Amino acid sequence: QSALTQPASVSGSPGQSITISCTGTSSDVGGYNFVSWFQQHPGKAPKLMIYDVSNRPSGVSNRFSGSKSGNTASLTISGLQAEDEADYYCSSYSSSNTHVVFGGGTKLTVL
Amino acid sequence: EVQLVESGGNLVQPGGSLRLSCAASGFTFSSYSMNWVRQAPGRGLEWVSYIGGTSSTIYYADSVRGRFTISRDNAKNSLYLQMNGLRAEDTAVYYCARSSGGSWWVSDFWGQGTLVTVSS
Numbered sequence: 001q002s003a004l005t006q007p008a009s010v011s012g013s014p015g016q017s018i019t020i021s022c023t024g025t026s027s028d029v030g031g032y033n034f035v036s037w038f039q040q041h042p043g044k045a046p047k048l049m050i051y052d053v054s055n056r057p058s059g060v061s062n063r064f065s066g067s068k069s070g071n072t073a074s075l076t077i078s079g080l081q082a083e084d085e086a087d088y089y090c091s092s093y094s095s096s097n098t099h100v101v102f103g104g105g106t107k108l109t110v111l
Numbered sequence: 112e113v114q115l116v117e118s119g120g121n122l123v124q125p126g127g128s129l130r131l132s133c134a135a136s137g138f139t140f141s142s143y144s145m146n147w148v149r150q151a152p153g154r155g156l157e158w159v160s161y162i163g164g165t166s167s168t169i170y171y172a173d174s175v176r177g178r179f180t181i182s183r184d185n186a187k188n189s190l191y192l193q194m195n196g197l198r199a200e201d202t203a204v205y206y207c208a209r210s211s212g213g214s215w216w217v218s219d220f221w222g223q224g225t226l227v228t229v230s231s
Contacts, residue, residue: 002155034214034216034217036216036217036218038156044223045206045221045222045223045224046148046156046206046218046221047221048211048217048218048219048220051211051214051217051219052214052217057219089155089156091156091158091216092216093216097173097176098158098172098173099158099161099170099216100146100158100161100216101158102155102156102157102158103155104155105155105156
Protein backbone atom coordinates (compact mmCIF):
# COMPACT_ATOMS: atom_id res chain seq x y z
CA GLN A 1 0.00 0.00 0.00
CA SER A 2 1.45 3.34 -1.09
CA ALA A 3 1.90 6.20 1.35
CA LEU A 4 0.12 8.68 -0.93
CA THR A 5 -3.32 7.97 -2.39
CA GLN A 6 -4.06 8.52 -6.07
CA PRO A 7 -7.04 7.43 -8.18
CA ALA A 8 -6.22 4.30 -10.14
CA SER A 9 -7.37 5.79 -13.42
CA VAL A 10 -8.68 8.92 -15.07
CA SER A 11 -9.69 9.59 -18.63
CA GLY A 12 -10.47 12.49 -20.91
CA SER A 13 -10.95 13.38 -24.53
CA PRO A 14 -8.43 15.31 -26.62
CA GLY A 15 -8.58 19.00 -25.83
CA GLN A 16 -10.21 18.52 -22.45
CA SER A 17 -8.64 19.08 -19.03
CA ILE A 18 -8.21 16.48 -16.34
CA THR A 19 -7.05 16.61 -12.73
CA ILE A 20 -5.27 13.89 -10.77
CA SER A 21 -5.35 14.07 -6.99
CA CYS A 22 -2.72 12.93 -4.51
CA THR A 23 -3.68 12.69 -0.84
CA GLY A 24 -1.22 12.35 1.99
CA THR A 25 -0.91 13.54 5.55
CA SER A 26 0.50 16.45 7.51
CA SER A 27 3.81 14.54 7.64
CA ASP A 28 4.25 14.76 3.90
CA VAL A 29 1.97 16.54 1.40
CA GLY A 30 0.29 18.78 3.95
CA GLY A 31 3.42 19.69 5.85
CA TYR A 32 5.70 20.78 3.04
CA ASN A 33 5.55 22.35 -0.40
CA PHE A 34 7.70 19.52 -1.71
CA VAL A 35 5.34 17.59 -3.99
CA SER A 36 6.56 16.31 -7.35
CA TRP A 37 4.75 14.72 -10.27
CA PHE A 38 6.21 12.20 -12.73
CA GLN A 39 5.00 10.91 -16.09
CA GLN A 40 5.87 7.37 -17.10
CA HIS A 41 5.16 5.81 -20.47
CA PRO A 42 5.15 1.98 -20.71
CA GLY A 43 8.64 0.55 -20.51
CA LYS A 44 10.21 3.97 -20.02
CA ALA A 45 11.83 5.78 -17.13
CA PRO A 46 9.79 8.31 -15.16
CA LYS A 47 10.03 11.95 -16.27
CA LEU A 48 9.76 14.87 -13.86
CA MET A 49 6.82 17.10 -14.79
CA ILE A 50 6.25 19.25 -11.69
CA TYR A 51 8.35 19.87 -8.58
CA ASP A 52 7.77 21.72 -5.32
CA VAL A 53 4.00 21.68 -5.91
CA SER A 54 3.76 23.95 -8.93
CA ASN A 55 7.13 24.44 -10.62
CA ARG A 56 7.75 23.11 -14.13
CA PRO A 57 11.22 21.98 -15.18
CA SER A 58 12.60 23.48 -18.34
CA GLY A 59 11.08 21.83 -21.41
CA VAL A 60 7.84 20.67 -19.80
CA SER A 61 4.72 21.99 -21.50
CA ASN A 62 2.74 24.69 -19.71
CA ARG A 63 -0.31 22.47 -20.21
CA PHE A 64 0.87 20.75 -17.02
CA SER A 65 0.24 22.56 -13.74
CA GLY A 66 0.28 21.64 -10.07
CA SER A 67 -1.41 22.89 -6.92
CA LYS A 68 -2.01 21.91 -3.32
CA SER A 69 -4.69 22.38 -0.70
CA GLY A 70 -4.20 20.93 2.76
CA ASN A 71 -3.12 17.30 2.52
CA THR A 72 -4.07 16.96 -1.15
CA ALA A 73 -1.99 17.91 -4.15
CA SER A 74 -3.30 18.00 -7.71
CA LEU A 75 -1.90 17.73 -11.20
CA THR A 76 -3.93 19.34 -13.97
CA ILE A 77 -3.33 18.65 -17.63
CA SER A 78 -5.11 21.00 -20.00
CA GLY A 79 -5.63 20.58 -23.73
CA LEU A 80 -5.23 16.82 -23.50
CA GLN A 81 -3.19 15.22 -26.26
CA ALA A 82 -2.78 11.59 -27.24
CA GLU A 83 0.86 11.68 -26.11
CA ASP A 84 -0.26 12.50 -22.57
CA GLU A 85 -1.57 8.96 -22.16
CA ALA A 86 0.71 7.49 -19.49
CA ASP A 87 0.99 6.66 -15.82
CA TYR A 88 1.38 9.59 -13.44
CA TYR A 89 2.94 9.41 -9.98
CA CYS A 90 3.03 11.96 -7.22
CA SER A 91 5.82 12.10 -4.68
CA SER A 92 6.52 14.10 -1.56
CA TYR A 93 9.21 14.71 0.99
CA SER A 94 8.21 13.06 4.27
CA SER A 95 9.28 13.72 7.83
CA SER A 96 8.93 9.99 8.53
CA ASN A 97 11.83 7.51 8.39
CA THR A 98 10.97 7.01 4.73
CA HIS A 99 12.13 10.40 3.54
CA VAL A 100 10.46 10.29 0.12
CA VAL A 101 7.03 8.77 -0.47
CA PHE A 102 5.20 8.02 -3.69
CA GLY A 103 1.60 7.56 -4.70
CA GLY A 104 0.39 4.34 -6.25
CA GLY A 105 0.09 5.91 -9.69
CA THR A 106 -2.77 6.97 -11.93
CA LYS A 107 -3.29 5.64 -15.44
CA LEU A 108 -4.42 8.42 -17.76
CA THR A 109 -6.36 7.31 -20.82
CA VAL A 110 -6.95 9.76 -23.65
CA LEU A 111 -10.18 8.65 -25.28
CA GLU B 112 23.25 15.82 -22.05
CA VAL B 113 22.62 14.15 -18.69
CA GLN B 114 22.94 10.37 -18.92
CA LEU B 115 22.52 7.73 -16.24
CA VAL B 116 23.15 4.10 -17.15
CA GLU B 117 22.40 1.37 -14.64
CA SER B 118 23.91 -2.12 -14.74
CA GLY B 119 24.28 -5.19 -12.57
CA GLY B 120 20.70 -6.44 -12.49
CA ASN B 121 20.31 -10.21 -12.61
CA LEU B 122 18.45 -13.26 -11.36
CA VAL B 123 19.50 -14.09 -7.81
CA GLN B 124 18.29 -16.58 -5.22
CA PRO B 125 16.58 -15.47 -2.00
CA GLY B 126 19.20 -14.55 0.57
CA GLY B 127 21.72 -13.72 -2.13
CA SER B 128 23.60 -10.53 -2.91
CA LEU B 129 23.92 -8.23 -5.88
CA ARG B 130 25.69 -4.96 -6.60
CA LEU B 131 24.11 -2.41 -8.90
CA SER B 132 26.08 0.33 -10.61
CA CYS B 133 25.06 3.60 -12.25
CA ALA B 134 27.41 5.42 -14.60
CA ALA B 135 26.77 9.15 -14.81
CA SER B 136 27.77 11.61 -17.52
CA GLY B 137 26.84 15.02 -18.84
CA PHE B 138 26.99 16.83 -15.49
CA THR B 139 29.36 17.40 -12.57
CA PHE B 140 28.58 14.22 -10.69
CA SER B 141 30.18 15.23 -7.40
CA SER B 142 27.93 18.30 -7.16
CA TYR B 143 24.71 16.32 -7.09
CA SER B 144 23.01 14.04 -4.63
CA MET B 145 21.70 10.78 -6.01
CA ASN B 146 18.85 8.38 -5.34
CA TRP B 147 17.88 4.78 -6.06
CA VAL B 148 14.19 4.22 -6.77
CA ARG B 149 12.62 0.86 -7.62
CA GLN B 150 9.49 -0.36 -9.33
CA ALA B 151 8.17 -3.89 -8.86
CA PRO B 152 6.62 -5.45 -11.99
CA GLY B 153 3.27 -3.80 -12.68
CA ARG B 154 3.52 -1.74 -9.52
CA GLY B 155 4.28 1.83 -8.48
CA LEU B 156 7.50 3.61 -7.64
CA GLU B 157 9.26 3.14 -4.31
CA TRP B 158 12.12 5.30 -3.10
CA VAL B 159 15.01 3.15 -1.83
CA SER B 160 17.98 5.26 -0.82
CA TYR B 161 19.71 8.66 -1.03
CA ILE B 162 23.33 9.76 -0.87
CA GLY B 163 24.68 13.29 -0.74
CA GLY B 164 27.39 14.56 -3.02
CA THR B 165 30.19 13.93 -0.53
CA SER B 166 28.62 10.73 0.87
CA SER B 167 28.29 12.41 4.27
CA THR B 168 24.50 12.10 4.28
CA ILE B 169 22.78 8.80 3.53
CA TYR B 170 19.16 7.75 3.93
CA TYR B 171 17.36 4.44 3.44
CA ALA B 172 13.76 3.32 3.19
CA ASP B 173 12.64 1.18 6.12
CA SER B 174 12.13 -1.76 3.75
CA VAL B 175 15.84 -1.99 2.88
CA ARG B 176 17.64 -0.48 5.87
CA GLY B 177 20.22 -2.90 7.23
CA ARG B 178 20.33 -4.95 4.01
CA PHE B 179 21.21 -2.41 1.30
CA THR B 180 24.20 -0.04 1.20
CA ILE B 181 24.42 2.98 -1.09
CA SER B 182 27.80 4.41 -2.06
CA ARG B 183 29.45 6.52 -4.74
CA ASP B 184 32.84 7.08 -6.33
CA ASN B 185 33.03 10.66 -7.57
CA ALA B 186 36.34 10.00 -9.32
CA LYS B 187 34.59 7.39 -11.45
CA ASN B 188 31.27 9.28 -11.77
CA SER B 189 29.54 6.21 -10.43
CA LEU B 190 26.79 5.35 -7.97
CA TYR B 191 26.37 1.93 -6.39
CA LEU B 192 23.81 -0.10 -4.47
CA GLN B 193 25.03 -3.18 -2.61
CA MET B 194 22.05 -5.43 -1.91
CA ASN B 195 22.38 -8.26 0.61
CA GLY B 196 19.81 -10.63 2.07
CA LEU B 197 17.64 -10.29 -1.01
CA ARG B 198 13.98 -11.24 -0.76
CA ALA B 199 11.31 -11.98 -3.35
CA GLU B 200 9.75 -8.60 -2.62
CA ASP B 201 12.96 -6.89 -3.74
CA THR B 202 12.21 -7.98 -7.31
CA ALA B 203 11.96 -4.77 -9.30
CA VAL B 204 13.47 -2.48 -11.87
CA TYR B 205 15.99 -0.33 -10.03
CA TYR B 206 16.41 3.23 -11.27
CA CYS B 207 19.30 5.54 -10.57
CA ALA B 208 18.07 9.14 -10.34
CA ARG B 209 19.79 12.49 -9.91
CA SER B 210 18.56 14.82 -7.21
CA SER B 211 17.67 18.34 -8.24
CA GLY B 212 20.34 20.75 -7.09
CA GLY B 213 18.32 22.70 -4.58
CA SER B 214 15.79 20.04 -3.61
CA TRP B 215 17.28 16.64 -2.86
CA TRP B 216 13.84 15.01 -2.61
CA VAL B 217 13.23 15.75 -6.29
CA SER B 218 14.68 13.34 -8.84
CA ASP B 219 15.07 15.36 -12.00
CA PHE B 220 16.80 12.83 -14.29
CA TRP B 221 16.41 9.06 -14.31
CA GLY B 222 18.26 6.20 -15.94
CA GLN B 223 16.48 3.46 -17.88
CA GLY B 224 16.72 1.00 -15.01
CA THR B 225 18.13 -2.46 -14.40
CA LEU B 226 16.00 -5.49 -13.52
CA VAL B 227 16.63 -7.45 -10.34
CA THR B 228 14.77 -10.75 -10.01
CA VAL B 229 14.87 -12.62 -6.71
CA SER B 230 13.66 -16.17 -7.17
CA SER B 231 14.70 -19.75 -6.54
